Amino acid sequence: MADKSTHKERTRERILDEAAQALRVGGTEGISVGALMKRAGLTHGGFYAHFQSRDDLVANAVDRMFRDSAAMLDRFLGEHAGLPELAALVDYYLSEQMLLAPERGCPLPGLSGEVPRMAPAARTRFERGIEVFRSRIARVLTDAGYRDAEQRATSMLAEMVGAMTLARSMSDRRTASDILTNTRHALHGRLTPL
Amino acid sequence: MADKSTHKERTRERILDEAAQALRVGGTEGISVGALMKRAGLTHGGFYAHFQSRDDLVANAVDRMFRDSAAMLDRFLGEHAGLPELAALVDYYLSEQMLLAPERGCPLPGLSGEVPRMAPAARTRFERGIEVFRSRIARVLTDAGYRDAEQRATSMLAEMVGAMTLARSMSDRRTASDILTNTRHALHGRLTPL
């Protein structure tokens, strides 16, 4: 076999992938074990061969989501990333594409509100994910010479997350777009070279 | 009777008040009809004398939450409010007090993420609540002479909501406080008189 991973491992990944998508859209309570397994092309009973419990799945799905996010951060903020790369990340993060595809996007806008009531394992992983995101932005701002890099990074992340959350709340597409456009502009205005 | 409202009306208000608190903390799925009625000192069967269904309750509780928020906005942003009053609102919104009392605070940080999956009636009311908040900030900024008042208002609201959401996600109190402090400072920096 070209693929070293076993059949079971690949099945597990498939379940996790479906779970990560469903959770981003429907929240922690948004999908049942039965519905999830159906989406993965399996029956509900097999679930417990892969996960100890539903909580265990959620914790692992959170990890999975943030691994996807880390890949996105790597893509935009590589080794010598500067303000232009950060600006590009902002544009991507607050794009129409992200507005319309929550199932593949950042878990923060949809799920942050639920973190306080997540089971401990999932919550710990989620907090770590937030911290990674924040510190990678801070790193770029530090390298760009900002003295208040940490504060700016927190402020930027908060605005990005809040903006996408509010935009996705709006059923009117135009209103949602306006929120994204406004915040993209506002954030760009704060990324002027020193 | 001094109070013109009937006994039944007062009971309904009590249920709604408990529901609004529970929903802010636990989300739309965060409380059962039975548990809610128990909190209001009643038994579950009586619920349907006050509300058509659980969805009907949620929609009315959303209204109730935003009525509370509107009262807060009135308190800070009265007739001739300017930048100092807006700055005071920011400080209050991002205070330790609000961090620790989600059950009485703004519904946006905890519930915005769930709006896309709310039933239509609740969702409509929620969207209206967001728009009111945003436009009241915009109003102050317009009066203060900002040309880009609408954009600034959107940006500010997004950062406020995102910051509180992220802060409440953090189980470490210090980290949460830092997020609030950082964003308060960042927002104040954007409220300089023209």
Add this chain to the structure above:
DNA sequence: TGTACATCAGTGAACGCGCGTTCACTGATGTAC
């Protein structure tokens, strides 16, 4: 003022349903010889 009665807010047993979880079983796969 006292009695009879209507009203109706609230009670609590009961319902059907979907959930997470368990477990005895199936049947495809790959190894041993």
Add this chain to the structure above:
DNA sequence: TGTACATCAGTGAACGCGCGTTCACTGATGTAC
């Protein structure tokens, strides 16, 4: 190469439970006379 067997990923019936909702009933309140 062909047969016998062990392994184990996945199946599906069954469980107990909490949910939203219904409904016949209770008992306190206030009005009619």
